[in-house]
Amino acid sequence: MEGLNIHPEVAELYPELLEIRRGFHKNPELLFELPKTSAFIIEYLQSLNIEVHTEVGKIGVVGVIRGEGPCILLRADMDALPIEELKESDYKSSNPGAMHACGHDAHMAMLLVAAKVISRHRDKVKGSIKFMFQPAEEGGHGARFMRDDPLYPILDSEPRVDEVYAIHVEPQMKSGDFFCSDKFSSSCCDDFSIEIHGKGGHGSAPFLCIDPVVIASELVLALQTIVPRNINTKYQSVISVCSIKAGETYNAIPDSCILLGTIRTYEKEVREQIIQRATEICEGLGIANNTKITFKIDPGYGAIINDPKCIEKSVDTFKKVSPNAVRYMGYPMYGEDFSYLTDVRPGCFIGLGCNPGERGAVLHSPNFNIDERAMMIGSSWFIQLINDQLCSNEDLI
Template identity: 35%
Template sequence: MLAALALLACASAAAATAAAGTPELGHFLDKARGIEDWLVSTRRLLHTIPELFYEEHNTSATIRRYLDELGIPYQYPVAKTGVVGTIGSGSPVVALRADIDALPIHEETGVEFASRSPGRMHACGHDAHMTMLLGAARLLKGMEKELKGTVRLLFQPAEEGGAGGDLLVKEGALDGVKAAFGMHVWPTLPSGSVRSRAGTIMAGTIQFDVTVRGRGGHAAMPHLTKDAVLAGAAITTAIQALVSRETSPFDSAVISVTRFSAGDAYNVLPDTVRLGGTMRGNTEESITHLRRRFEETVASTAAAHGCTAEVDWMEERMPYYPPTVNDPEAYKFAIDVASRLLPDASQAGETEGTMAGEDFAFIGRAVPACFLFLGTRNESVGAVHGLHTPRFTLDEGVLPLGAALHTALATQYLEQWHVRQPQGGGGSGTAGREEL
C-alpha cells in the first residue's frame, strides 16, 4: 500500500509538471548536457577498443582509470573482468548496470573512431552503455553528500554469451541491493524515447547443436544408405511444430535453425549431419517444456529415417539465459522517473517485448529490477542500422539522456525508499520485492 501510494503521488507530480511544460527532473538532463563533449569522447575511446566476453582487460582498465579520476572506489576483478564501483554510503543500496563486452563482427561504419581490432566491434551499443554509466558516476559523485544511501555501479562483462550477469550475482555483487536498473540502446525506437514494460520484456534463450548419424554411401544408391541429410531436413521441419502446435497462441516461442552442415561432395551421402540454432521462450516453464519435446522430436524423427541423433545444449560454452522479467513496481517507478526527466513526458511509456535474450535476466531474478530501452533511431545522423550488424551506428545525442536517466533513477529511488519506510523503521528496511 505504501509503495502504491508513493507511486501514485509521483504520477500526480509528473502529470502536473508535464502540464506546466517543465520536467520536474529536467535539471539532471541539463547537468548531463553540460558534460556532453566528455561523454562523446569517452564513448568514442571505448568504441575503438572492443573486446569479447571475459577478454575485456583493456576495457576494464579504461573504466578503472575513469573511476580513479573521479575518486570513486571500486572492486576489481568481479566476475573475472568486471568492475563494481560505489558512491555514497548506508542504506538502501540501488544498483545501476552496464555491460562492457563487444561482438565478433568486422566494423563497416567508416567512422574515424572505428574499432582498432579487426573482427571485433561494439555492434550492440555496450560502449554507449558504459559511457552513460560513467556519466552518471560523474554526476552522482558531484552530489555524493546529498545521496540518501548507496549507488552501486555494475560494469558487467560477458553479456554476449558468457552469462556475466549470472557470475556477477553468484560473486555477491547484488548482495544488499534493494533494486537494480539497466538500459539498452534500441535503434527501432525514436531517438530520445524511453520504453519498457512490466513482466517479461526479453525472452529466455538457449542454443542447440544436433548431430544426426546415419550410414553414408553413393548418391546414386540411396536405398543402401541411412540418409542423415534427409533426417536432418525432416528434423528442421518437425521442430517447428513445437511452436505452431504445442505453444499457446497467447504465449511466444521461437525455434530457429541457423546452421546446417553436411558432407563435402556432390555425389556422396555423408554419414553425419550437424544442425544448430536457438530456442527462445517467454517463461522458464515454456523453455523447460520445449527442451523436453525438442529432444523427443529430434530422436523420434531421426529414428523414423533409420538414423540416430544427439542434442547438445552447449551450456558450458553458451549458457542458458532466462527470460528478462521486470518487477511491476520497479517498472512503474522507472517510467515515472523517465516521464519526469524527459522534455516530452509522452516519450516515456510501454513497449512490446522482444524475443532477443539479455543476461540482465540474472539480476532481475536476484533483486527487484527494471530493464529499459533507450531509443536511438535518428535518420539525420545515420542511426538506422540494427544491433549486431557491421553498420550499427549510434546517435550520440542520447548519451546525456542515458547518463541523466541513470542518475535520476538512483537518486529518486534512494529518496523514495526513505519516504516509504514505516515510522520507527530506522531506515534499514526489509529485504523483499514489496519494497518497491
C-alpha cells in the same frame, strides 16, 4: 530531441561523454578479455574518489558510493562483438574482428558520466549506489559471474543491493524515446545442436545408405510442429533451425548432418516443454530411420522479468526526463544476462531510443551506429532515478 529535461551537468559534460564513448568504440574488447576497457573504468572511478572493487566475476568493475538507506545498482556491460566494422568514422574499431555493435560503449559512457555527476553531490544521497561494469554479456554469462563471485558477490556484499536497473540503447527506435515492457524485457534464449548419424555412400545408390539429409529435412519440419501443436497460444515461443551442414560434393551421400538452432521462450515451463518435445522427436525419428540422432542443448540466459514497482518508478523517472516520450513495448525475443540479477532482486531493464537516421544501423550489424545525443538522456535518467529514490525533494542532485 526538444522538450527534454537534460541534467545541466550532463549537458556540460557532453564533450566528455562523446570522448568516452568513442574511445571505447575505437578500442573494443571481447568477453572477459577487457584489460584496456576495465583499466579505463577503474581509473575514471578512482578519479572521482569512488570506492572501487576490481576483478569481480573475473574482470568486472564495481564502483560504490556508501550511505545510510537503500542500495540501488546501476549496470553497464563492457564487451564488444566479434564483428568486423564496416562503417567509416574517426573512431572506427582499431581491433580487427571486434566491434561495439550492441551499444555497450554507450552504456559505459552514460553510466560513467552519471557516476561523475552523482559523486559531486554524494552528500545529498540518502543511501548507497553500486555502479556495475560487467564483462561477457555477449554469450559469456558475465552477470552471473559477478553475482556469484566468491570474494565479492555484487548483490549480497555490503551494502546489500535492494533494486537493479539497466539501460539498453535501441537504434531502431525514435531517438529520445524510452521503451519499457510491462513484464518481460528479454526471453529465455537456448541454443541447440542436432547431429544425425547416417551411413554415407554414392548418390546413385541411396538404398545402400542411411541418408542424413533426408532425415534432416523431416526433422526441420517436425520441429516446427512443436510450438503450434504443443504450446498454448497464449505463450509466445519460437524454435528456429538456422544452420544445416552436410556433405562436400554433389554425388556422395554424407555420413552425417548437423543442425544448429535456437529456442526462445518466456516461461520456464514452456522452455522445458519445448526441449522435452525436441528430444523426443529426435529420438523417434532416429528409431524410424534405423539410426541415432543426438540432441544437445546449450542453456542460455533466462528471461528478464521487470518488477511492477520498479516499472512504475522507472516510468515516473522517464516522464521527468522526457515527458512525452514514454512508450510501452511488446516482449522482445533477444537474450540478455541482466536476468541473472532480476532473478534474485527486483529491477527494471529499459530501452533508450537512439535512431541515427541511417539505414542498416541496427544492433549486431557491422554498420551499427547511434544518435549520440541520446546518451545525455540516458545519463540524466540514471541521475533522476537516484534523485527520486535516494534524495529528498528539498535537496536534489
